[in-house]
Amino acid sequence: MASTDIGIDLGTASILVYVKGKGVVLNEPSVVAYDRDTDKIVEIGEEARLMLGRTPGNIVAIRPLRHGVISDYTTTEKMLKYFIRKAVGRNLFGRRPCISVCVPSGVTEVEKRAVETATYNAGARDVTIIEEPVAAAIGAGIDIMRPCGNLIVDIGGGTTDIAVISLGGTVVSSSIKVAGDDFDDAIIRFMKKRFNLLIGDRTAEEIKINIGTCYKRPENISMDVRGRNMVSGLPKTVTVASDDIEEALRETTGQIVEAIKGVLERTPPELAADISDRGVVLTGGGALLHGLEELIEEKTGITTMTAEDPMSAVAIGTGKYVEYFNGNV
Template sequence: MSTADRRRSSRAGFAPLGRDLAVDLGTATTQVHVRGRGTVLDEPTLVAVDTRSGRLVAAGAGAHEMLGRTPEHVLTLRPLTDGVITDSEVTEQLLRHFIARVRPSRLMRPRTVVCVPSVVTAVERRALEDAAIRCGARRVYVLEEAMAAAIGAGLPVESATASMVVDMGGGSTDVAVISLGGVVNARSLRVGGDEVDEAVVAGVKADHDLLLGERSAEAIKTQVGSVWPLAEELITRVRGRDLSTGLPRTVELGSEEVRRMIEPVTAQVVEVVRSVLDICPPELAGDLLDSGIVLTGGGALLRGWTGRLRHELGVPVRLADDPQHAVIRGAGICIDDLGALQRLLAGAPRP
């Protein structure tokens, strides 16, 4: 390729395969898409840090295996809360660890798309941009998670017909109505799968005088959790520490009991979806009676969400294909064709 050809390719947004990245740094999981290679990393947003030296002991799946099992001087923690960075230093260590695993070359600084909740403050957004730049990004583009989820779910985001997406993550729930390539209405609720786990822990403690760990609560949610009555209710056995004796004890939990425990959390999600519909322009609201609501995110896998929202709101509701990867899939589409989709990104890129 001649020098002139290379310049023309550069102006057209060309970049070597494997150079550019899309990152969905979520409260529960971090996913990375490499241009031309697809999603190459999907691991828990979790680190294990040696408190004596500040050294990163493990990250991602390795840190998750250590959860609740570490010695006193090793702390496992999540550097994000409710979808935003709470510990910038640890977040940077985590990002460096993940990006080093997927970058084919340290000599090329990638352009990077990062996903943020739809309602994020300027300070929170800048913290994420700064972390990406310090980890070697040449230029950082910000994409709202709801828009990324809609693109990843295959919705016609550039059409005049309205699309509505509800992205249920670990730390936040993003709801947006999208039309003509932009977000018409959006709300972000800082409640997600983590709050469901906390509600299970609190409910089992109150009802059974049993203390559960984080991993046990997550397992209960996966095995019997639901937000709407099931055709056949489920039962699981869970082991924890008896608060009165201090000894291990096993109890049985049914899906109906767990549903009651998590109802205060799930009711908040229903209300934020309702509030977005309430302020939707009449023309777009009419579109949604036909196109309905699409659910994305790992939280959407909790049983019964389509039935619950359909009953509460009176509009069609469906689950996206592979909902837990919809956001990174949408961000990956943007980084694969950055020139064509640049107008969907939120604001000017940080150099």
């Protein structure tokens, strides 16, 4: 095949690019920094993420994707072009690649078309749009072509996609706009309320990764958090424990559990029996939150496990989708 086949996980928090034969070759934050005065893009990806909350007045660092859909079309197109070039090298326009892109299962036809057009404009020869849970299942190594039910929960940055998959298709699905970014927002709100401390998105993410949990840890670990005191306006450091973060995330993680229960309630009985045997599979960056497996297991009574590489599962599944279906049909 002359073209380079690419799978793109177009995420709210990060973009992963899978190249056939090479695996995931790029994993960068979906952040773009541009100069407001000249309207020129300054940085894209990791360099732009480091600028979040730290830019002078004329430079703005933004995320052009919100809740898994395009909120800033032009910037998304430029960002896609940049990442595709970075992944496949400079000879992109000599041979245009076939690109598969995944989108949350709840997006509208208009939103799908926006992704498709942006991908074509970024240099694709052919574009296939795939639903996130199907890609996640393939990437997690599940044989979705068999006639038995698999429950996939893909927790990204902007959306959580829950789907029951059987015979290569989605039987029941739900997409909610509660995910990793909402965990960060919940931590920011909690720090304001409990400690009168103002912190940024990056600090909230550090707390989530280091001591975040949604299920009581065996030992209560803590870390020092720096921010701005809302009363005095001066820098301040406080010590936060994992039990505090469990409390902060209770409502947000509760919404994800309720959405999983909602999908299970709508699942046909035969497939529900399969899921009860096979368990729930978690993918996406949000699946790395400590205690999520235990929480879902406790609330649903179904064994829950996280995919081997939850962060890359969707990108791998997106890249393998076309050959997977061609090989199985």
